[in-house]
Amino acid sequence: MKNNRGFSAVEVLVVVLVLGLIGFVGYVYVSRQSDNASIPAKVATDVPDAPKVETKEDLIKVESTLDGIDLDDTSDKSSLDAALASF
Numbered sequence: 001m002k003n004n005r006g007f008s009a010v011e012v013l014v015v016v017l018v019l020g021l022i023g024f025v026g027y028v029y030v031s032r033q034s035d036n037a038s039i040p041a042k043v044a045t046d047v048p049d050a051p052k053v054e055t056k057e058d059l060i061k062v063e064s065t066l067d068g069i070d071l072d073d074t075s076d077k078s079s080l081d082a083a084l085a086s087f
Contacts, residue, residue, distance in 0.1 A: 059084050 053059050063084070
């Protein structure tokens with residue numbers, strides 16, 4: 001009588017191939033995601049440092065610059081006016 005214990009070499013080979021294919025697809029997916037995630041980080045390092053505001057004239061320059069660049073349709077004028085009053 002034939003002993004049917006364990007797996008045949010073909011069954012083991014099929015399992016290894018399937019796991020390898022799943023691993024390869026996962027590796028490609030993760031590497032593409034990490035490449036896409038690194039693009040904004042490179043752009044963020046190109047932004048210059050913000051200037052220091054130490055005098056009233058510096059604050060007035062910042063206020064006029066921010067009034068000209070209103071990206072989200074809100075005004076920073078009220079908070080800057082309060083900071084200007086405290087100088």
